[in-house]
Structures are given as C-alpha cells and as structure tokens.
Amino acid sequence: MNDKLKEILLQVERPARYVGGEFNLPDMNKKCDERVCMCFSDKYEIGMSNIGIRILYHILNNMEGIVCERCFAPDLDLAKLLKENNMPLFSIETKRDLKEFDLIGFSIQFELQFSNIAYMFDLANIPYFAKDRDESYPLMVAGGPCSVNPMPFAPFFDAILVGDGEENLTKLAKLHKELKSQHLTKLEFLKIASEQIDGIYVPAFNNRTKRAICKNLDETFFPTKILVPNCAIVHDRATIELFRGCANGCRFCQACFFYRPIRERKVDTLVKYACELMDNTGYEELSLSSLSTSDYSGLKELVDRVRKEADDRKVKLAVPSLRLDSFEAEIYEELNGASLTFAPEAGTQRLRNVINKNISEEDIDKAIIGAMKNNVKNVKLYFMIGLPTETKEDLDGIANIAKKVVWLHKQYGTSKIINVTVSTSVFIPKPLTPFQWERQIDLEEMQEKQKYLQEILRIKNVKYNWHGAESSVLEGVFARADEKIAPVIVEAYKQGCVFDSWTEHFDFAKWQQAFDKFGIDMNYYRAEIEEERPLPWDIIDNGVTTKYLLKERHLAYEAKTTPNCLHKCNGCGASKLGGCFQK
Numbered sequence: 001m002n003d004k005l006k007e008i009l010l011q012v013e014r015p016a017r018y019v020g021g022e023f024n025l026p027d028m029n030k031k032c033d034e035r036v037c038m039c040f041s042d043k044y045e046i047g048m049s050n051i052g053i054r055i056l057y058h059i060l061n062n063m064e065g066i067v068c069e070r071c072f073a074p075d076l077d078l079a080k081l082l083k084e085n086n087m088p089l090f091s092i093e094t095k096r097d098l099k100e101f102d103l104i105g106f107s108i109q110f111e112l113q114f115s116n117i118a119y120m121f122d123l124a125n126i127p128y129f130a131k132d133r134d135e136s137y138p139l140m141v142a143g144g145p146c147s148v149n150p151m152p153f154a155p156f157f158d159a160i161l162v163g164d165g166e167e168n169l170t171k172l173a174k175l176h177k178e179l180k181s182q183h184l185t186k187l188e189f190l191k192i193a194s195e196q197i198d199g200i201y202v203p204a205f206n207n208r209t210k211r212a213i214c215k216n217l218d219e220t221f222f223p224t225k226i227l228v229p230n231c232a233i234v235h236d237r238a239t240i241e242l243f244r245g246c247a248n249g250c251r252f253c254q255a256c257f258f259y260r261p262i263r264e265r266k267v268d269t270l271v272k273y274a275c276e277l278m279d280n281t282g283y284e285e286l287s288l289s290s291l292s293t294s295d296y297s298g299l300k301e302l303v304d305r306v307r308k309e310a311d312d313r314k315v316k317l318a319v320p321s322l323r324l325d326s327f328e329a330e331i332y333e334e335l336n337g338a339s340l341t342f343a344p345e346a347g348t349q350r351l352r353n354v355i356n357k358n359i360s361e362e363d364i365d366k367a368i369i370g371a372m373k374n375n376v377k378n379v380k381l382y383f384m385i386g387l388p389t390e391t392k393e394d395l396d397g398i399a400n401i402a403k404k405v406v407w408l409h410k411q412y413g414t415s416k417i418i419n420v421t422v423s424t425s426v427f428i429p430k431p432l433t434p435f436q437w438e439r440q441i442d443l444e445e446m447q448e449k450q451k452y453l454q455e456i457l458r459i460k461n462v463k464y465n466w467h468g469a470e471s472s473v474l475e476g477v478f479a480r481a482d483e484k485i486a487p488v489i490v491e492a493y494k495q496g497c498v499f500d501s502w503t504e505h506f507d508f509a510k511w512q513q514a515f516d517k518f519g520i521d522m523n524y525y526r527a528e529i530e531e532e533r534p535l536p537w538d539i540i541d542n543g544v545t546t547k548y549l550l551k552e553r554h555l556a557y558e559a560k561t562t563p564n565c566l567h568k569c570n571g572c573g574a575s576k577l578g579g580c581f582q583k
C-alpha cells in the first residue's frame with residue numbers, strides 16, 4: 001500500500017473494510033495469467049456476509065493461473081477522499097486500480113443497488129456504458145440475483161452472467177485466460193464464450209441464453225477455508241448451503257422460480273463441510289442456509305450430527321428460514337429460548353391460497369403453541385401488503401394473527417413476557433414468477449394500508465415495522481424495467497443518489513427528477529402487463545415455462561393452491577435444465 005493511501009485510510013471510518021489481510025487469505029502471489037476483481041455494489045460488511053461472493057471468490061482463487069481480488073462499494077468518506085486526491089477505486093488485496101484487471105465481475109443482489117454500480121464505475125474512472133469503453137478496459141460482466149432481469153443495467157456491462165456463477169463465471173474466466181494469447185476483441189471473445197457457455201447474455205448481441213446451473217450441487221466446490229473478516233460484518237459466522245431452489249412455489253417468490261431445479265447436498269457432505277469450516281475459521285456460530293431450510297430432506301439427521309460436532313467445538317448452531325408447515329417439535333428443542341421468525345405473508349387463508357403460501361391456520365397455531373411451550377420470548381411475523389386480490393379483511397387478518405400470538409402466550413407461554421414484531425413489505429411483481437404480469441399498488445395505496453395497519457396493530461406487546469413505500473415503488477420500477485432505465489440510473493447517481501437501500505441515503509425526489517429528465521413515467525413499469533406482451537427478460541431461458549407461470553397465475557385468481565413438488569413433480573419445466581431431484 002502506498003503512503004498516500006495509508007494516509008487516506010487513517011482518516012476514514014472503519015479502515016478495516018479496505019485494508020485486507022484477513023485470516024485465510026488465498027495466495028495473491030501465485031503464478032497468474034488472469035486477474036479477476038469481484039465487485040460488490042454495497043459495503044464490505046454486507047458483501048462479506050454474502051455466501052455467493054464467498055463461494056465464487058474462493059473457487060476462482062483455487063483455479064490454476066487465476067487470482068481473484070475483491071472490491072466493495074466504499075463508504076462516502078473514502079469516496080470523497082479518493083476524488084479529492086485524484087485516486088482511483090482499488091482492490092482490497094493488492095490495492096490495484098480496477099482498470100488493471102483482466103476481468104471485473106459485479107455481483108448485483110437487489111434493485112436498490114443499481115445507483116452504486118454507477119458510483120463504483122465513476123470512482124474507478126471507468127466509462128459507464130460498455131459502448132463507450134475501448135479494448136484497453138477490462139472485460140466487465142455482472143451477475144447475481146438481479147440477472148433475472150438484467151436489462152436496466154445491461155448497457156453498463158459487456159456481458160451478463162445468468163445463473164450459477166460456479167458454472168458460468170468460472171468457465172468464462174478460464175476461457176478468457178486461455179484465449180488471451182489470441183488478442184481477440186471483447187466482442188470476438190464474447191461471441192465464442194456465449195456459444196460455449198450457458199448463461200452468458202451479451203447486450204451487444206441481444207442473444208437469448210439458457211440459465212447456467214450446477215447440475216450436481218453435491219459435487220460442486222464449496223469453500224471451507226474462507227476469509228474471516230477483521231471487523232464485524234452483518235452475518236459474522238460460518239454458513240453451509242444445504243440446497244438450491246425451493247419446492248414450495250409461493251407465487252410472488254422470484255428466488256423460488258429462478259433457482260429451480262431443486263438440488264440438495266448430501267448430509268455426509270454437509271457434515272464434512274461444517275467440521276472443516278469450524279476448524280478452519282474459529283467462528284463461534286454456524287448456520288444452515290437455503291431458501292427453505294426446513295424442507296431439506298435430511299434435516300433431522302443433519303441437525304443432530306452437526307449439533308454434536310458444534311457442541312464438541314463449543315460452536316452455536318443457527319437454523320434460519322423455517323417454514324410453519326414443516327416445523328417439527330425436534331427442531332423447536334434446538335431453538336429453545338430463541339426468537340421465532342414466521343413468514344405467513346398474508347393475514348387470511350384466502351389470500352395465502354392466492355399466493356400459494358401453503359400454511360393453514362392450524363399450522364400457525366401449532367407452531368406458535370410449540371414455540372410458547374419452548375420459552376420463546378420474541379416472535380417476528382412477516383407479511384406483504386398490496387398482494388393481488390388483497391382486501392381490508394386480509395389486513396385485519398394480520399392483526400388477528402398478532403393478537404393470537406399474544407393470546408396463545410397467555411395460555412401456553414413458559415416465558416414471562418412475549419414481544420411480537422409484525423413487519424410488512426410491499427408486494428413487488430417480479431420477473432419469472434406467476435405474478436410477473438401483476439400491477440404494483442400506488443404509493444398512496446401503500447401509505448394508506450400502512451397507516452391502517454399502524455392503527456389496528458396498536459396492541460399491547462406488539463410492535464409494527466414497515467418497509468418504505470417510496471423505495472418499494474423504485475424497486476417495483478427496476479424489477480420489470482428495460483434498458484431505457486440505464487441512463488436514468490447514471491443521472492440519478494450524478495444528482496447524488498447512492499446507497500439507496502440505506503434509509504438515511506434514499507432520496508426519492510432525486511430519482512423522480514432523473515426519470516423526469518428522460519421523460520420516463522415510473523408508473524409504466526408498475527402497471528399490469530398484458531399476458532401477450534413481450535417482456536424485457538424474455539432473453540433468458542429459465543427452464544420454468546411461461547405456460548406454467550400463466551397456469552399458476554390463473555389458479556391464484558381462483559384461490560387454488562398447488563402442492564409443493566417435494567414428492568410429485570408439478571411440471572414447471574425447470575427439470576429440463578438438469579439436476580432436478582424429480583425427474
């Protein structure tokens with residue numbers, strides 16, 4: 001690190017975010033023909049908590065001839081000092097200027113990170129749009145959950161990687177290294193890459209691409225000698241990923257449909273990973289992660305075996321993402337004394353049927369009673385407002401569930417007190433879900449519903465939190481937007497929009513000004529879409545068919561549910577990508 005940078009880092013808050021040198025750092029001096037920088041468009045403590053980033057960072061560093069470094073969005077204090085000193089954004093490991101890398105891969109996790117892409121490009125002195133960059137710039141690609149509909153940010157990148165990064169990012173980096181000696185142009189290279197590798201969308205070609213997937217997750221590399229940060233991060237613990245995809249098919253849930261087919265790791269594999277992670281990191285907490293952990297076929301055996309190993313090492317085991325309907329008494333015991341987090345999503349059975357959240361009143365009662373008998377003191381309930389067909393009765397149902405928790409605590413509770421927290425987010429119609437054609441409710445409707453809930457949730461021991469209506473509007477716009485939005489993102493950044501997912505930074509008025517400048521009506525992207533209209537994300541072959549999504553949409557209007565596909569395939573189409581456990 002040069003003296004100037006040292007001097008700057010001594011002036012910023014939490015310099016540990018930028019200095020590197022974490023425990024288990026891979027060998028940065030190994031012989032390398034391809035230098036990759038993984039960029040994450042949020043702060044260090046968010047990015048380092050992301051399991052996908054950890055996996056890809058270590059997988060690339062385990063590949064021959066490839067070194068992978070990291071760069072997270074710097075906080076505003078560092079950004080200001082970099083600008084004032086005319087210094088470019090740099091990688092954590094070797095403090096290299098991002099322009100010196102061969103390949104830059106951005107991971108974009110959710111829509112409110114879009115302005116940070118422009119922020120990081122600007123700090124790195126890299127032109128925003130791919131068309132404005134010549135061959136001297138690195139090959140710039142993006143992936144992550146937002147690649148479901150990459151169109152709003154696609155013009156910034158040379159290529160978008162759709163699907164599992166273990167498949168497409170690794171193959172792309174390897175091919176880039178191998179073809180280096182041929183001195184191909186970026187587009188010549190991407191032509192070859194997009195023909196050979198699944199899940200590579202090249203905006204310049206506007207090619208349709210099949211989502212890349214790891215067909216056999218159990219045999220896919222999983223890092224167990226991971227970086228241990230020097231400062232606190234959001235999820236500061238070791239994590240093992242049980243499976244990908246979800247069989248439940250909640251009709252609003254993008255992750256469910258985007259990550260299908262469902263692929264599990266074996267219990268033996270996971271126990272081995274858990275032991276290695278605990279031994280290699282010294283973490284005091286281990287968590288089991290996946291979209292719906294309680295659906296893992298070997299959960300009881302896994303929890304028993306991992307618990308024993310964790311106890312031997314004095315490590316705490318955390319089991320998040322539990323669903324009500326498969327919640328078993330044995331698991332309660334593991335959670336004795338902890339908070340309980342439920343996501344019924346809707347207040348009435350009718351609306352839960354509409355969204356295919358297959359949880360009954362009895363399931364809810366059973367789960368709450370079980371929790372109360374096990375000394376649970378804090379119950380967190382998550383709901384969505386603005387779901388298709390929602391009525392006032394559905395909002396009243398949210399308060400009824402909260403009241404029921406308090407009442408059941410009086411009947412069965414072994415803890416002295418009960419704290420119930422009700423949180424609501426606003427429904428956002430997401431691409432590649434059965435609700436992708438729905439409208440998003442207006443800002444005023446959101447605020448009215450939130451106000452109504454504030455009134456009816458004035459209940460002793462119940463607290464109500466709600467997600468900002470204005471940021472939900474912006475998420476709703478971005479989720480289904482097209483490439484016309486890219487210049488708006490740059491304009492909003494220039495007007496000061498950055499770190500939009502942080503409430504203290506979010507400024508809706510500036511976003512409105514940016515949209516106005518380009519004459520784009522936000523509501524266009526939030527309105528109902530006719531089923532026949534071509535969609536911006538049609539360039540992705542996601543496996544799950546449009547016919548299936550439409551069938552599910554129409555069943556929703558009849559409040560008819562579709563069972564999960566753990567035991568019987570519902571024919572969603574994802575199995576054609578390979579790897580689905582139901583053939």
Ligand code: SF4
Pocket residue numbers: 246247248249250253255256291292323
């Ligand atoms: S249980 Fe429902 S909301 Fe949760 S991941 Fe599965 S489909 Fe999505």
Ligand code: SF4
Pocket residue numbers: 247260261262565568569570571572573574575576580581582
């Ligand atoms: S193909 Fe069948 S089993 Fe596989 S995810 Fe789709 S519905 Fe489920």
